[in-house]
Amino acid sequence: MRAAVAAVTPDKVDGVSYDLVIVANRLPVDRVENADGTRGWRTSPGGLVTAIEPVMRANHGVWIGWPGGTETDLEPFEHDGMSLAPMTMTPEEIEEFYEGFSNGTLWPLYHDVVGKPEYHREWWERYVSVNERFAEKAAGLAAKGATVWVHDYQLQLVPEMLRRIRPDLRIGFYLHIPFPPAELFQQLPWRRQLLEGLLGADLVGFQLPGGAQNFVRLVRQRVGHRTQSGTVFLPDGREVRAAAFPISIDAKGFEELARKPAVEKRVEAIRTALGNPKKIFLGVDRLDYTKGIYARLRAFAELMGEGHIDVEDAVFVQVAVPSREQVEQYRILRDDIDRLVGRINGDHGRIGRPAIHYLHNSYPREEMAAFYRLADVMVVTPYRDGMNLVAKEYVATRYEDDGALVLSEFAGAADELRQAWLVNPYDINGMKAALLEAYRADDRETTRRMRAMRRQVTQHDVVAWAEAFMTSLTDLDGDGPHSTIVKPPKR
Numbered sequence: 001m002r003a004a005v006a007a008v009t010p011d012k013v014d015g016v017s018y019d020l021v022i023v024a025n026r027l028p029v030d031r032v033e034n035a036d037g038t039r040g041w042r043t044s045p046g047g048l049v050t051a052i053e054p055v056m057r058a059n060h061g062v063w064i065g066w067p068g069g070t071e072t073d074l075e076p077f078e079h080d081g082m083s084l085a086p087m088t089m090t091p092e093e094i095e096e097f098y099e100g101f102s103n104g105t106l107w108p109l110y111h112d113v114v115g116k117p118e119y120h121r122e123w124w125e126r127y128v129s130v131n132e133r134f135a136e137k138a139a140g141l142a143a144k145g146a147t148v149w150v151h152d153y154q155l156q157l158v159p160e161m162l163r164r165i166r167p168d169l170r171i172g173f174y175l176h177i178p179f180p181p182a183e184l185f186q187q188l189p190w191r192r193q194l195l196e197g198l199l200g201a202d203l204v205g206f207q208l209p210g211g212a213q214n215f216v217r218l219v220r221q222r223v224g225h226r227t228q229s230g231t232v233f234l235p236d237g238r239e240v241r242a243a244a245f246p247i248s249i250d251a252k253g254f255e256e257l258a259r260k261p262a263v264e265k266r267v268e269a270i271r272t273a274l275g276n277p278k279k280i281f282l283g284v285d286r287l288d289y290t291k292g293i294y295a296r297l298r299a300f301a302e303l304m305g306e307g308h309i310d311v312e313d314a315v316f317v318q319v320a321v322p323s324r325e326q327v328e329q330y331r332i333l334r335d336d337i338d339r340l341v342g343r344i345n346g347d348h349g350r351i352g353r354p355a356i357h358y359l360h361n362s363y364p365r366e367e368m369a370a371f372y373r374l375a376d377v378m379v380v381t382p383y384r385d386g387m388n389l390v391a392k393e394y395v396a397t398r399y400e401d402d403g404a405l406v407l408s409e410f411a412g413a414a415d416e417l418r419q420a421w422l423v424n425p426y427d428i429n430g431m432k433a434a435l436l437e438a439y440r441a442d443d444r445e446t447t448r449r450m451r452a453m454r455r456q457v458t459q460h461d462v463v464a465w466a467e468a469f470m471t472s473l474t475d476l477d478g479d480g481p482h483s484t485i486v487k488p489p490k491r
């Protein structure tokens with residue numbers, strides 16, 4: 001792996017090099033077809049863009065990432081005031097790097113092996129070569145002493161590869177998903193290379209303190225470096241810090257959206273279309289086996305079967321956003337959920353009143369805000385989740401301090417949203433009890449809980465997250481030629 005990375009001279013976009021370089025597998029834009037048939041870009045709805053965009057603007061930044069698909073003639077471009085440098089991906093790279101090693105090996109391994117990870121040497125080799133391409137691209141665009149912020153499990157080798165080409169850079173890495181305990185990580189045939197890849201960064205950020213601790217312990221055991229609490233001491237004198245930075249959402253933006261008259265109108269339209277049930281349960285997830293969709297729908301169906309909930313009183317709306325559809329485990333999950341929803345509706349539905357309204361689709365932020373406003377009980381029950389931003393989005397839209405959140409203990413968000421009805425998603429009876437309690441809770445109880453959760457989410461928003469990471473990265477010890485990153489103006 002070491003010899004393969006070539007020295008790169010800055011290739012700059014239009015002769016410019018950047019003081020801040022964001023490197024993520026995905027670009028923050030999606031391809032769209034314009035009315036006149038031409039193709040354009042639209043900013044993706046995710047919260048990460050909201051967080052990073054202001055930092056990019058204030059710092060003359062560029063974002064390197066893959067826009068999806070296999071287009072090959074992609075030039076760097078500006079979108080919405082952001083400089084974007086697209087990475088291409090061949091069909092083999094999509095199959096072996098993205099679907100294979102990233103989502104068939106690392107994703108299930110890092111999520112408590114909820115799905116079975118597959119270990120294939122060709123997938124690993126492709127992971128190495130794609131990480132090299134990202135590192136070379138970043139090396140070519142970063143100004144002298146620039147800051148590079150690398151994101152997520154698809155790019156864990158980039159920090160070390162980049163440092164070898166450009167030792168002048170300040171490098172941060174942030175993992176958006178959980179970092180597993182040593183007992184699981186150990187399975188990985190390339191465990192040492194991944195740890196060394198991450199150690200190329202000056203700061204490695206995790207969602208929770210437990211992830212940082214797992215990482216430091218593994219570095220000590222598997223790589224043999226000396227460590228002290230969150231710091232790793234490398235033999236060459238360099239220090240790497242590992243710490244938790246729980247990610248969040250644009251809470252203010254979500255609340256503003258939820259208050260829009262157009263969204264309020266949409267809430268009423270959807271409620272009418274659902275047949276005006278007294279209460280609405282809601283699930284919103286990427287269609288992923290880590291999310292616990294199957295078990296939650298079963299729990300709801302059992303409550304109906306036992307007569308605790310009547311379909312004339314309550315329905316369940318489940319939004320499942322299509323995801324990674326070429327990966328086998330995701331296809332199986334889709335079939336399983338299709339069958340289960342069909343069975344539940346067959347057993348408990350009445351004419352014009354299905355028990356589960358199942359939507360396999362993705363929606364713009366406005367529509368999501370309307371769904372959140374509509375939900376009396378929001379059900380977020382992953383088996384394992386780095387954070388889960390849906391839970392925080394729900395809380396942000398409940399500006400009247402109402403609505404109940406049922407939340408898995410195994411979502412990172414459970415560390416902050418302590419006033420939710422916390423459940424173990426493996427315990428169906430426990431989940432049924434919590435669903436029923438949340439369904440029957442009186443206004444005083446829901447208000448007490450929601451008020452506390454709203455305080456947490458509004459005070460710890462995504463801008464605070466980005467600032468905390470950036471401050472920690474730029475305040476690190478060392479007096480190299482690093483430029484100082486400018487914080488975005490306060491909102």
Ligand code: G6P
Pocket residue numbers: 025026152153176177323324
């Ligand atoms: C998770 C990961 C992201 C990823 C997203 C969507 O949130 O942490 O890195 O981009 O899922 O998945 P996709 O495979 O479509 O990029």
